[in-house]
Amino acid sequence: MVQPPSAPVNQPQGLRGDYSRATEDYTVAQDWERYTADEHAIWATLYARQIALIERYAAPEFLDGVRALGASATQIPRFADANRVLQETTGWRIVAVPGLIPEQTFFDHLAQLRFPVTVWIRRREELDYLVEPDVFHDFFGHVPLLTNPIFARFMQAYGEAGPKALATPGGLRMLARLYWYMVEFGLIRTGAGLRVYGAGILSSKGETVYSIESPEPQRAPFDLVRVMRTDYRIDDFQRTYFVLDSFEQLFEACYNTDFAPMYRRYGELPPLAADARPA
Ligand code: HBI
Ligand code: FE
Numbered sequence: 001m002v003q004p005p006s007a008p009v010n011q012p013q014g015l016r017g018d019y020s021r022a023t024e025d026y027t028v029a030q031d032w033e034r035y036t037a038d039e040h041a042i043w044a045t046l047y048a049r050q051i052a053l054i055e056r057y058a059a060p061e062f063l064d065g066v067r068a069l070g071a072s073a074t075q076i077p078r079f080a081d082a083n084r085v086l087q088e089t090t091g092w093r094i095v096a097v098p099g100l101i102p103e104q105t106f107f108d109h110l111a112q113l114r115f116p117v118t119v120w121i122r123r124r125e126e127l128d129y130l131v132e133p134d135v136f137h138d139f140f141g142h143v144p145l146l147t148n149p150i151f152a153r154f155m156q157a158y159g160e161a162g163p164k165a166l167a168t169p170g171g172l173r174m175l176a177r178l179y180w181y182m183v184e185f186g187l188i189r190t191g192a193g194l195r196v197y198g199a200g201i202l203s204s205k206g207e208t209v210y211s212i213e214s215p216e217p218q219r220a221p222f223d224l225v226r227v228m229r230t231d232y233r234i235d236d237f238q239r240t241y242f243v244l245d246s247f248e249q250l251f252e253a254c255y256n257t258d259f260a261p262m263y264r265r266y267g268e269l270p271p272l273a274a275d276a277r278p279a
Helices: 037-057 060-069 079-089 103-111 135-142 149-160 162-166 171-184 205-213 224-229 247-255 259-266
Strands: 093-097 114-118 187-190 193-196 218-221 240-244
Touching: 037 060, 037 135, 037 205, 060 079, 060 193, 079 093, 103 114, 103 149, 103 162, 114 135, 149 162, 149 171, 149 247, 162 171, 162 259, 171 224, 171 240, 171 259, 193 205, 224 259, 240 247
Parallel strands: 093 114, 187 240, 218 240
Antiparallel strands: 187 193
């Protein structure tokens, strides 16, 4: 998700792609009253589809977060309500943004315990597939785990890693792969079997089932260097999912590692293929 924020959007509607009101840190007011009945109905459709799946497929920490947030099944959530829950659990909050924002700003928000959530919602014709984040992806997919102290701490450390990545050739690409595979498309092993925690999967009906049930994709144990070297698909289900043993494993691997030597060693090499199987 690294398009320039000013990229024109095909079909402007409401606040979609409207950066004109954004402040210096790219935040806007959520302006909840502006959502139409049809937009709330789209939320309700998406929410009902995913709620029916997550009990079976999502990680217990994600389900705990969904319960703690107590978001409405029928209306787009008010960010202020989620913020009361987040403040009490991990001290995070969400801020409203018009869409993708520049990397540096994105990293800075995370480092400051602010998660940017896109304000607009997709159209009915786009229920199953969207290239850019909307409020359903950002809120339903990302916000629940921000109630988990270890995962939230990892997200902060991720934001703090931004400046060094931006300053090193190939660094941003490598750091972005960590986000892609471990925040958007991560799986985790539990006592009850493999579960999903990645936001890109859990906001997609098709990939929630595919990532766990399909014999096609590779499911590889988490390996920091391999993750940061592996190319990814943005237009199809993933060829490889990386599997955590615990969120502590992710936090420890990242918090205790200086990424700079990795950037220097691998940053300018071609990536490993998305479906690469190590020799
Ligand atoms: N902006 N709103 C938003 N959401 C993202 O997930 C996002 C972004 N800007 C940059 C970005 N992601 C990526 O470059 C990072 O994940 C590396
Ligand atoms: Fe996302």
